[in-house]
Amino acid sequence: MRKLVIPKYYGRPSIGLALLGCTNRPFYHVCVFPDRALGRRYEGNILEQVGTFDPLPNQKNEKLVALNFGRLKYWIGERNAHISVPVLELLGLSGLFPIHPKSFIRAKDNRALIADQQLKTVAEAAEAEKITQEQDSSGAPSTSHPQ
């Protein structure tokens, strides 16, 4: 098909994550995609790669993110690129942007989950204690336990 426009200089580009891993090994590239009208479905359509994100933590429990801040500034500042939410979250965590609301929501959810689990474990421990106490109190007079 003949190209009527140059995708690099046409419309409003967007920055997003492109999943480029293999089975059971996710790996993301932070990429600049062309205008929505030109489609961002194919790998060949990617205009530029401006970073990587490795969602699996390494041996030292770190998730590695590499960002080409110089090019990001160009795409955001001069070309007014649209930024997808996951990238906004990453940029927020990196300190370039204000932190994205979604990160706060995620943090809140996680804290709630952890608190829940702690409650559960405390309750379980208490129950277990109770059971042992009951067993002790019931087992002391009669030495042979049923079963």
Place this chain on the structure above:
Amino acid sequence: MNTVTIQTSMLKLKPKISAFTRLSTEVRQSSQWVKASGSSTTDDVNIEKLFVEKNVQKLLTDLTDIDLEHKVFRPRRTSIQQRSHFALMTDERLEKTRERMREEARRFLQFVPVKEPRQETVQTLAKDAELKDFDTSKFVFTDITFDATDQDRTVVVREPDGTLRTANPEEHDRMNRTYYQKPNRPVNPPPLFSDPYLQQALDKNEHEFVLDWSCWFYEPDDPAFVRLSQLIFDRINETNKFHVITSTRHFGSFVFYLALNDNIPKLLNYFGSFGRLSDCANLIRLQKAVKPDWRVTIAQGDSEEKIVKDFIKQNARFRDQIGDLLNFINNGKVKQDQDLEKQTFGVRERVGRMDRRKARITSANVRGVEGPLAELSEEYPVKVVKSEGSGERDAVEKKDEGRGKGRWRSRDQNSKEDKKKD
């Protein structure tokens, strides 16, 4: 979210980081290169300034002798196979070539910079208590902008509790190694740099290899590098293995380290055992330059012998450590003969290891244990069909002349006689 907020937040971040780096270079209490136990100097010494001083550099360069064959251009394992080159040249041309090789070797002896280690402390850039537990693991952000160098690259870490901080030197360099790969520079430091294997390598006299690799792997101002090189220097000094590090690029920093710590008598003794008085004098001069003391100074016109004698007089406590030097100064006796032999033997052995797989079977030893039949040659007779006579003749010659061909033998004898005359 508009662009104005972005610009302001970026502007906020940048000057903070740069101010921090400047601070880290200026505010410094005491040097990591000076061990507190060795001397009781509490005053501030700027070792970086001291190291690049003109006279200190000159003394270090003079102390590092250039051994082309056994050290600088000694055979090393390379990654590709190379042919050996041969050239037929006149004596004059050979001398010229040697001179140019020496020039080339001087470039290979460029010292590794002696730097204060970077500070381990990190700066907290932002604290968001709301962000606590947003993830179970840390996030490390690396700036891969094209024109950022390894030294000024920005690396920040977002902790799971929501604080944003700059990376410590270890993380910073690890990220450099991850995103900018070089051959023989893996991401994590190899086990060779930690102890059981380090000691094994040092026992095999591979000090130069370890130091070379560590300066390729680490940055010179990495705290781990400073620690590792000091460890190796200390072990060299303890075991008196100075010959492994002479005429390498690490000798400069080694001597500088010893001079800083007032620890030179063993090295002085080493130079003395070879009768190298000028090196001894240079070493003493270096120590006086590094640790100026108004009570004991060297006058401009002092001869080398006087410098050394003065030093011995002033430091009577080292007397038992510098036996060879005293022996040389008082009696003019040099201990070097045995040591030299040992050294050259070691080198020859190292080269020989590569060649040994080529079996050398000549007509003389084909019948013996060294021949293809080895031990079986005692059971089975070896019959050589071709050139039966040559072996016999060889044997006869050997009986006659002891060893080697006549011309070589006579030359050997001549040299021996010359020595006797001397």
Place this chain on the structure above:
Amino acid sequence: MLATGGSIARRLIHSSCRLACEGKTKEVPSPEEAGYAYNHVERKKGMYKPQHSIAEQISYMKSRAYAEAYKGLPIYRWYKRNIKGQSKLQPPPRLFCIDKHGRFNLNHACPVCRDEYLYFDYRNPSLIEQFLADGTDQPIDILKSGLCREQYTLLRAQLLKAREHGTITFGVEFRNFDYRQWYKSWTEEPGKPVERAGVRLQDIHPDPLVHFPTFKNDKNNDWDQWWIRHDKFAKKAK
């Protein structure tokens, strides 16, 4: 390839077994006492390759039995694959010699698989060094070494490990420092960057440019003139 992966995993398990065994049996019997290189039929009845610790391997490689078997040459020099014709045209290397049950898959196993004491390990660099190309730290071609793919993979893995543990040394790249970058007060330009393999005799002492005269028969012939004034030179055909 799946089979190779499986067999490598099996080998790893075996080596970990070896490690575990070493702790228990510290003493290594002398080679003659241990009966190295004697064909104890009852041991080999099951066609299995016995497991030995690395200390045993090292003492075997120093023993007389080893010296007599290999005569000081690298072990692959005593091995010839059973092929007809040029070595260049041989079929691809075998994937493995010992299958997942630990039995020999072939009659003529590769030089490492066939010797019961030998396996690659970074703690015994002398075996790995036999398979390095002369003067380099790279392994030789797999077809030249005659190894099976499994052993060749293990060779490369153990070679890397040996380098990282310092048992095999190599020429590290020379790092050129620009002192201006490290010291603020330094103003001198750094010299030309050098590299370890970059020193050539040819560069240090270039051959003088000698002009060798060549014989040129038509030196003064201007062939343009020949064609321009062709009719004058050429004989007219009748």
